[in-house]
Amino acid sequence: MDNSDTACTGVILAGGLNKRFSGKNKAFIHFGNRRVIDNIYDVFKSVFDEIILVTNQPLSYLEWNVNIVTDVYPVRSSLTGIQAGLFYARTPYIFVTACDTPFLKKEMVEMIVSHIDPGAAVVIPETAKGTEQLCAAYSKTCLSLMERQIKEKKFQIKKMFEKIRVKKIPENRLRQADPELMSFFNINTDADYSEARKWLEQHPADLFLQKTP
Numbered sequence: 001m002d003n004s005d006t007a008c009t010g011v012i013l014a015g016g017l018n019k020r021f022s023g024k025n026k027a028f029i030h031f032g033n034r035r036v037i038d039n040i041y042d043v044f045k046s047v048f049d050e051i052i053l054v055t056n057q058p059l060s061y062l063e064w065n066v067n068i069v070t071d072v073y074p075v076r077s078s079l080t081g082i083q084a085g086l087f088y089a090r091t092p093y094i095f096v097t098a099c100d101t102p103f104l105k106k107e108m109v110e111m112i113v114s115h116i117d118p119g120a121a122v123v124i125p126e127t128a129k130g131t132e133q134l135c136a137a138y139s140k141t142c143l144s145l146m147e148r149q150i151k152e153k154k155f156q157i158k159k160m161f162e163k164i165r166v167k168k169i170p171e172n173r174l175r176q177a178d179p180e181l182m183s184f185f186n187i188n189t190d191a192d193y194s195e196a197r198k199w200l201e202q203h204p205a206d207l208f209l210q211k212t213p
């Protein structure tokens with residue numbers, strides 16, 4: 001494994017309650033014979049030496065060759081999931097995605113990871129809609145600040161950006177890797193699922209249907 005100052009672990013957050021998706025596990029949403037988690041795993045496997053999956057249902061994910069961990073703090077939030085990923089990672093950085101992002105592209109992951117430098121605590125995409133906290137890289141230097149926020153019940157990830165160096169990747173650069181920025185699309189509701197299915201019908205050659213070598 002690369003032990004440099006910018007080495008990175010891939011972290012999949014799979015700890016949500018899925019309340020807006022009828023309680024069903026969004027990682028296992030099917031598109032044909034593929035599940036969302038299958039696509040994310042294939043992308044991560046082609047980019048990272050170490051993959052961590054953060055979940056409070058570890059038995060559901062035993063078929064994937066990942067390091068399964070649970071939240072360090074007994075609070076369900078994206079911030080606690082990122083904190084757990086950082087805590088257990090063997091590298092100075094982690095790249096984070098949620099388990100409900102069906103169109104995450106290898107090129108997008110590689111672009112974000114390539115912008116990591118030892119002086120940046122967070123490397124994050126920024127589009128006209130804002131920053132993408134769950135498609136970003138975080139440094140272990142964030143750990144103490146994250147833990148403080150969790151203990152203070154301040155779970156908004158952006159809150160810590162005021163106190164650390166954040167390196168933002170602009171939209172024009174992001175579109176070089178993913179012209180339609182579909183890497184940031186996530187499924188929260190049945191309507192989102194319908195939209196994703198419709199998009200795939202219009203883009204049958206999309207990465208989701210093609211297993212990453």
